[in-house]
Amino acid sequence: MNDDPILRVCTKIIVGPIILFGLYVQFHGDYGPGGGFQAGVIVAAGFILHSLIFGLKEGRKLISEKLNLFIMILGVILYGGVGLVSIYYDAEYLNYSILAHDTKHGQHIGILLIEFGVGLTVAGVMLILFHLFSSWQGKDK
Amino acid sequence: MAEFLINGFLIFLLAIIAVVAIRSIKIFSTVMLAGAYSLICAIIFVSLDAVDVAFTEAAVGAGLSTVLYIAAMRHLPKREKVVNDNTIFALIVCFGVGCLLIWASFDLPVIGDPMAPIHQHVGPYYISNTKPDMGIPNLVTGVLASYRGYDTLGETVVIFTAGLGVLLLLGDGKNRDKNE
Structure with missing residues (x-):
């Protein structure tokens, strides 16, 4: 929690673009540097900046602990689920070529989905790590 | 230069x-x-x-x-805390290991050498097949997400498990500060 008006206003301005940049990194991972892992960290960094300046309580209003847990579980399930779908269509686990009529198209869809899964899990885990570390009160208090 | x-x-x-x-x-x-x-x-x-x-x-x-x-x-x-232990032994060990590492680095191939062993294994296959297989220009994403999809799944699960572990250790609801 920080009362400095300069920090508060700057944070309000900058959090949106940070998350937007995270999404750009997420969905342009096939074409430029980046991918799910980096994107997840960047999006989490945006929310962490918000929590650092406006306090953990405000941060938990944006993303509640339940939603946070749901996000990190959903990422892993999405990743594993893509593999199961390709088994369903008689291909090897995580063989994306089967996901569309065209092999390349299928690979594209598969990579996009699993990168999104990685991004969700990483963002969720980073956010929950920050909240746990900063809200922990210590044993002897 | x-x-x-x-x-x-x-x-x-x-x-x-x-x-x-x-x-x-x-x-x-x-x-x-x-x-x-x-x-x-x-x-x-x-x-x-x-x-x-x-x-x-x-x-x-x-x-x-x-x-x-x-x-x-x-x-x-x-x-x-400032500790005034005897650091001579640590210094000798660090210096010795550092010298060994520098000595070992003379056997490494030059950076960017196309004949280095690492570039003779699966690298050429990825470089020549990522574009025809997937149609994406970023080789790293191609290898990470598709050729090595299992590894990335494992990494994701590792991160997930790490988060879960910290949650179990710190987030039991008793030690939490709800007012901040």
Whole structure:
């Protein structure tokens, strides 16, 4: 929690673009540097900046602990689920070529989905790590 | 020559930051210097053309771990305890291992050498087949997400498990500060 008006206003301005940049990194991972892992960290960094300046309580209003847990579980399930779908269509686990009529198209869809899964899990885990570390009160208090 | 100067300068900065971080007894400045160290590392990765690694290092090493350290710092004293142990033995061990590592580095192939063993294994296959197989230009994503999809699934599960472990250790509901 920080009362400095300069920090508060700057944070309000900058959090949106940070998350937007995270999404750009997420969905342009096939074409430029980046991918799910980096994107997840960047999006989490945006929310962490918000929590650092406006306090953990405000941060938990944006993303509640339940939603946070749901996000990190959903990422892993999405990743594993893509593999199961390709088994369903008689291909090897995580063989994306089967996901569309065209092999390349299928690979594209598969990579996009699993990168999104990685991004969700990483963002969720980073956010929950920050909240746990900063809200922990210590044993002897 | 310019490349040598830039790399030399960056390595020099790394060494200075490392020494100052070790010498400093204020924990806050040590944490910030660790972040700066990661940032310089990221710049070195960029100059080695490893943009994806540099991206990860900048985001995770310089950004997030610094924030996590700061969050964890609340539970630590402001200054380190100064211990005056006999450091001669540690110095000898560090110096010996450093010399061994430098000696071993003479056997490494030159950076960018196309005949290096690492470029003779599966690398050529990825380079020639990523575009026809997937139609995407970023080889790193192609290898990471498709050719090595299992590994990335494993990594994701590892991160998930780490988060779960910290949640079980710290988030039992009793020790939480609900008012901040």
